Amino acid sequence: MSVRKAVLAGSWYPAGSSACEQEIGRFLDEYDTGTLSSKNLIGGIVPHAGWYFSGSIACNVIQCLRQESPPDVFIVFGMHLHSGSSNYIMTQGAWETPFGPIQIETELAGALVNRFHFNIETPDDFSQDNTIEVQLPFIKYFFENAKIVPIGSPPVTASFEIGKTAVDMARQLGLQIKVLGSTDLTHYGPNYGYTPQGTGAKAFEWVRDENDHDVVEAMLSMDPAKVLLEARKHHNACCSGAAATAIATANYLGADTAETMAYANSYDKNPEDSFVGYVGIVFNN
Numbered sequence: 001m002s003v004r005k006a007v008l009a010g011s012w013y014p015a016g017s018s019a020c021e022q023e024i025g026r027f028l029d030e031y032d033t034g035t036l037s038s039k040n041l042i043g044g045i046v047p048h049a050g051w052y053f054s055g056s057i058a059c060n061v062i063q064c065l066r067q068e069s070p071p072d073v074f075i076v077f078g079m080h081l082h083s084g085s086s087n088y089i090m091t092q093g094a095w096e097t098p099f100g101p102i103q104i105e106t107e108l109a110g111a112l113v114n115r116f117h118f119n120i121e122t123p124d125d126f127s128q129d130n131t132i133e134v135q136l137p138f139i140k141y142f143f144e145n146a147k148i149v150p151i152g153s154p155p156v157t158a159s160f161e162i163g164k165t166a167v168d169m170a171r172q173l174g175l176q177i178k179v180l181g182s183t184d185l186t187h188y189g190p191n192y193g194y195t196p197q198g199t200g201a202k203a204f205e206w207v208r209d210e211n212d213h214d215v216v217e218a219m220l221s222m223d224p225a226k227v228l229l230e231a232r233k234h235h236n237a238c239c240s241g242a243a244a245t246a247i248a249t250a251n252y253l254g255a256d257t258a259e260t261m262a263y264a265n266s267y268d269k270n271p272e273d274s275f276v277g278y279v280g281i282v283f284n285n
Contacts, residue, residue, distance in 0.1 A: 088152030181246025189274025
């Protein structure tokens, strides 16, 4: 079996299983997920910075999904794409994690390729991407036998049909699925060429209380088209296609509500002029 190398292990997150497990143990102490709804959790939104900044949020969203019977497959939407980008998918092999390789669900991925146009990535030919890779150790740790279908989703409404079709195909194949959308929020400051409120603490408060708040509210409303519009107008989600497609897919799976598990910002740890927002959201019905 061909395995895609975990190119960010040892930098964005630890390279070894023991070090990853220690980090996960710390992450699980940071948030009280017992306050979340006891309804069936269908999936969620996860951030994708290095684990130092946002790993605890992603970890806790993913571990929350253990409360029901384990899924066969995680459909993970991600990648930094624009409205003119192609769809991306990996259809064969596995992806390396510190806890062992996580396999691709080839039958479901292959069925999607037969229905939609994708740029197909392989274990030996792929675009380096953090949005999906940093989630995989958590998935492998909490769901040892689960497979994945990693999909790059551009921020267009046509992406929603891929998610809905994936649900129908999974049902036909008898597969239980969970869905994740990977996005960070406002990238603010001179490093990102975005400073509408200047710099300093007041700029951070504007991002936290207004700009990030507005896109989070759009996500919580479970309105995928609204998420795309909000991100396009206010630059407050770097992978809005992934988030919106995850919401559309969750809606189709029966999700009717969403809850914020946590919000954080890199400014909390490094109060500099350039910073990024993060949110963890779960979908339920």
